[in-house]
Amino acid sequence: MYFDWNVVTYAAPLLAHGVVMTLxxxxxxxxLGLLLGLAAGLASLSNSVLLRGVIRLYVEFIRGTPLLIQxxxxxxxxxxxxxxxxxxxxxxxxxxxxxxxYIAEVVxxxxxxxxxxxxxxxxxxxxxxxxxxxxxxxxxxxRPMVPALTNDLITLTKNSSLLSVxxxxxxxxxxxxxxxxxxAPFEIFLLLALYYxxxxxxLAYVSRRIERALPSW
Amino acid sequence: MVTRPVLVEARxxxxxxxxxxxxxxxxxxVHEGETVVIIGASGSGKTTFLRCLNRLETPDAGxxxxxxxxxxxxxxxxPADERELANQxxxxxxxxxxxxxxxxxxxxxxxxLGPRRVLGIPRAQAEARAVQELTxxxxxxxxxxxxxxxxGGQQQRVAIARALAMDPRVILFDEPTSALDPELVQExxxxxxxxxxxxxxxxxxxxxxxxxxxxxxxxxxxxxxxIAEEGPPETLFGAPRxxxxxxxxxxxxxxxxx
Numbered sequence: 021m022y023f024d025w026n027v028v029t030y031a032a033p034l035l036a037h038g039v040v041m042t043l044x045x046x047x048x049x050x051x052l053g054l055l056l057g058l059a060a061g062l063a064s065l066s067n068s069v070l071l072r073g074v075i076r077l078y079v080e081f082i083r084g085t086p087l088l089i090q091x092x093x094x095x096x097x098x099x100x101x102x103x104x105x106x107x108x109x110x111x112x113x114x115x116x117x118x119x120x121x122y123i124a125e126v127v128x129x130x131x132x133x134x135x136x137x138x139x140x141x142x143x144x145x146x147x148x149x150x151x152x153x154x155x156x157x158x159x160x161x162x163r164p165m166v167p168a169l170t171n172d173l174i175t176l177t178k179n180s181s182l183l184s185v186x187x188x189x190x191x192x193x194x195x196x197x198x199x200x201x202x203x204a205p206f207e208i209f210l211l212l213a214l215y216y217x218x219x220x221x222x223l224a225y226v227s228r229r230i231e232r233a234l235p236s237w
Numbered sequence: 238m239v240t241r242p243v244l245v246e247a248r249x250x251x252x253x254x255x256x257x258x259x260x261x262x263x264x265x266x267v268h269e270g271e272t273v274v275i276i277g278a279s280g281s282g283k284t285t286f287l288r289c290l291n292r293l294e295t296p297d298a299g300x301x302x303x304x305x306x307x308x309x310x311x312x313x314x315x316p317a318d319e320r321e322l323a324n325q326x327x328x329x330x331x332x333x334x335x336x337x338x339x340x341x342x343x344x345x346x347x348x349x350l351g352p353r354r355v356l357g358i359p360r361a362q363a364e365a366r367a368v369q370e371l372t373x374x375x376x377x378x379x380x381x382x383x384x385x386x387x388x389g390g391q392q393q394r395v396a397i398a399r400a401l402a403m404d405p406r407v408i409l410f411d412e413p414t415s416a417l418d419p420e421l422v423q424e425x426x427x428x429x430x431x432x433x434x435x436x437x438x439x440x441x442x443x444x445x446x447x448x449x450x451x452x453x454x455x456x457x458x459x460x461x462x463x464i465a466e467e468g469p470p471e472t473l474f475g476a477p478r479x480x481x482x483x484x485x486x487x488x489x490x491x492x493x494x495x
């Protein structure tokens with residue numbers, strides 16, 4: 021087997037540009053996805069049947085369709101109804117919508133798993149369900165949420181490689197460009213895998229630090 | 238007691254869980270300043286009845302009135318919305334068997350949470366009042382500890398302070414000492430005794446017969462989802478008429494000697 025080290029040394033710094041783009045698109049999508057997921061998760065715990073139904077539909081749709089199709093829908097279908105987004109923002113929107121659905125389920129599940137006596141105690145001092153959610157249940161849910169949220173953000177970061185199909189010049193797309201000119205798919209894909217692995221490891225490390233920094237009792 | 242006005246009046250409270258009729262048309266009046274102790278075997282419906290009073294459980298039938306408020310109804314007779322019901326619910330304080338303190342908050346924050354978030358009292362003022370309530374319950378040294386750092390007896394006293402801080406008209410106690418180690422029971426009973434002596438209206442579900450004898454103005458014995466017998470403790474314990482009550486008290490006999 022022949023392994024072309026020259027391509028690797030040539031490609032390694034070129035791919036750094038792609039890493040930056042991957043980080044940018046993932047970070048923006050992560051922030052939006054977290055906000056969306058938190059809002060949707062809390063809404064799915066509300067009293068409103070309508071609101072719960074809408075969230076249910078959203079989560080089911082995202083879970084029931086491939087991300088690749090969702091990306092194409094945002095990029096190609098939205099312009100049909102007059103919303104035209106540049107590749108970067110189409111990518112951000114698609115990733116955030118996707119992650120938001122899974123995060124909503126994490127929020128709903130974690131907050132819902134807080135012992136029933138806690139919400140009863142909130143009600144017993146005259147709090148509404150909403151106040152109980154905000155001041156009693158949610159503050160206790162942050163820490164147990166972190167591991168599951170980390171999984172979702174890791175998935176989001178890896179999923180950003182799919183944005184190569186709409187020409188977002190992120191890591192995977194950058195690698196493909198090099199493959200196209202140098203035809204060394206094995207070396208480049210291996211290099212891409214290592215880059216992703218390093219990125220995800222850093223993310224996991226940060227997440228563990230956050231989890232440890234959050235109060236437990 | 239009879240001369241004092243009625244504060245809480247439950248009429249025809251019924252509740253089923255599936256096919257099980259847990260409560261069958263229970264009536265109970267509690268007078269201002271009175272301590273009513275509810276006893277009965279487990280499964281007799283006493284906890285469910287207590288939870289129906291403040292609507293932690295929604296009764297299938299019956300009404301609960303406290304002062305001039307009918308729980309779950311607005312003044313004009315229409316059903317209360319959630320906010321209104323929350324307001325009505327805080328006329329009752331509730332002390333849980335397992336304390337149900339908020340583990341992420343200190344003792345003072347636990348007590349101050351309701352005043353802050355429900356009554357809108359500024360934080361400094363709410364926490365000052367919380368410290369005052371905690372001090373009254375002998376917890377001055379523990380105001381900044383979290384529930385996890387407190388013994389069961391201390392936690393239950395924090396829970397009582399949390400109920401008191403909302404200025405309830407009556408406090409409902411759901412087996413407040415059942416989850417405690419035996420040596421911690423007394424401190425909680427003493428706190429409750431002091432409250433009763435100060436004239437707080439209380440409804441207490443408990444298995445502590447000595448407390449019932451000494452503190453209750455009236456004892457209610459529940460069996461099979463109904464009130465089987467009620468009366469002053471001397472009569473109820475001294476000359477029980479209901480056969481189930483006689484059996485219930487006989488079973489407790491060895492415990493009382495401990």
